[in-house]
Amino acid sequence: MSVIKKVAIFGAAGNFGTPITAALTRAGFEVTIITRIESESTFPDGIPVVRTEYTVEKLTAALSGQDAAISVIGPGGLHAQIALIDAAEAAGVKRFIVDDFGWGPKFNSLPEFREIGAQRKVTYDHAKKLCQANSNFTYTGITIGNPIDWAIKRFPLMGFDVKQRSAVIYDDGTVEFTGTTLEGIAQAVVGVLKHPDETANRHVKARSIQVCQNQLLDAFQRVSGQPWEVKRAATSDLLESGRKKHQGGVSGWILELLVYQLFGPGGRCIVASKEDSDVDLLEMKEESPDDIARKVLESVAN
Template identity: 70%
Template sequence: MVVSLETHSNTMTVIKKVAIFGASGNFGTPITSALVSAGFDVTIITRIESLSTFPPGIAIIKSEYTVERLTAALRGQDAAICVVGPAGNSTQEVMIDAAEAAGVERFIVNDFGWGPNFRSLPEFQQIGAQRRIAWERARELAEANPRFTYTGITIGNPIDWAIRRFPAMGFDIERRSAVIYDAGSEEFTGTTLEGIGQAVVGVLTHPDATANRFVKARSIQTNQNQLLDAFQRATGQAWEIRRESVKDRLESGRKKHEEGNGGWILDLLVYQLYEPGAARCIVAPGDDPDVELLEMREETPDDIVGKVLNAAASGDEK
């Protein structure tokens, strides 16, 4: 794939060669697959001590994560993507500095979450502040160097991955049981693992329109009731249903937060997702122009449930 990008100097460059950090992770795996399928020339950059395995046929560079070493590793790349896990997120500034020094045209920052303008609870402010450090560094370098650009991708709920991994979201696949919070009708937007890959490809396919900003991705807008109906259709059986209020999750999460119990994060995420009447987690409405720009495929609750059940049946933990 050859993608043209018109810079401020009206010269034309090409996004063909793409480096990715975190290629073996939950989101890195589908992103890497999508890039390869779209025809990009992909290089995986990983730590020297990494024991991760990668698909055959993809170039791999093992490097120390210093600006000097990563600048050398990134030289000749047109774009770089950071999708490392939380433990490696503190190194993102080094990656950004190295990418700019190496002449990389586009850096996709490690957001893949709720975005910079999300109305999060106060307990998440510290986490948000930590993430903004890298975003701000990318913005500063882009302002100083017009040939260096960045993009953040807001995905909302990573829906098929999250449902499979976190029964607290309301669906226990193994037990065929559901917890429906309040009326079960609070809507939210989500992006599947496949959709995350589509979004990255969309950014690199439309580099001019996605430069120096956060774009919004979505595969679906849905609610618990719709998903429950889809699960029961797909499995051909009535699920055991329990009713709870998200206010209990809010109280539990805040108590855990005060006690220093890490479990507070999931409790408060569930509250934010299903808070009645808040529409807090509709981060990409259906008429958002980014969804069309990124060429996102709209999915149904049955599509989502099919992906969740197929992943469960295959034992896929990602």
């Protein structure tokens, strides 16, 4: 495949889109932001912004001349992703990075998440089908595991209330999981586009760290320079509460069951070992618990 230079991104102002857009610019790609006409999002100065209707016809015109397209439109926009893929293929885009930044297609999730997983599968199955019919069009999915620094800051239920300097340790706090920082997610995207042949038509496995709650707690106390208040909780309570909410149609079940999967028995949330991941290909760096703690504490302070 020829070198990728011109890159369009959907969702550039989002939680993942913002660092991805910045990393693409730093890496020397010619970035174009594509967004809906009615979007009120603000974007970095100096990057072209195309506002368009999200129809295949209009999107095809917007993507004309682009080498790659990246979808980071978030869960609320997944229904539009088929149109994005169809438009990219029609416009002659060489690579489409699907919005599947999560645990990947082979993850053993709880039954309650299977419908969500099926929705995501429709997207990359559609991209795969187009690739089989058009050898000039390719796709990549990026498996990141837990978006660790972003998630810890946003969701205290993950066990760390950074502002209050308090922690909730589930069970014995030793279950490990893999996570990717916002910096790592952005670098994974850059790595895919820098190595298009090796990353074509598959999900790559990204990771910044493999860690457990106890290691993170030690790091937060070390980096903050003070002891944290520590409480204990059982993952079984999260499972019971989340399932009751799901059955009753009550909001909040998704987060409770996600945290159960993360810290519950069995260590299901390890995407890959460092050796079995694509971190070297993607030129990602391994990060330490102290790195994670420092990033979270700095983001809260800012």
